Amino acid sequence: MQALWFFNTLVRIWVSEVEGQDGLSVMEHWAPFGDSPPLHIHHTEDQVFIVLEGAIRFFVGDTSRLALPFEEILGPKGVPHTHQVESPEGARWVTVNAHRDFERFVRAISRPAEREELPPPAGPPTPEEMERIARIAETYGIEFVGPPLG
Secondary structure: EEEEEEEEEEEEEOOOOOOOOOOOOOOOOOOOOOOOOOOOEEEOOOOEEEEEEEEEEEEEEEEEEEEOOOEEEEEEEOOEEEEEOOOOOEEEEEEEEOOOOOHHHHHHHOEEEEOOOOOOOOOOOOOHHHHHHHHHHHHEEEEEEOOOOO
């Protein structure tokens, strides 16, 4: 199982998009308290989020929901969504991606994890870094439409 440092999180790829015929991808995420990606839209794939540990507030479209362990949230293709880790100890969840683009995006901007733990905190990307990341995201059908939470 490959482990990557993706921003301030650790991602383990359980099932890679190259293993099957349909591009299905299953990834485990481990993130610290307060972690939140920019509000974004996936134009090519649905996502299912399943919380394993901790508490995560998900915003999907106009809906806000706190998800606890063994609860799931659907992030439909074309609907803006984001999340924020609310548990002080951080959170772990699984993302099931219906297509290959999110996994490819994660691989494109991540680095191999040096150890099976969260990376050293790097803080938010600079505006220049965010522009570069947004351009990369667009090549994988992901559009940033708002800031992170918090």
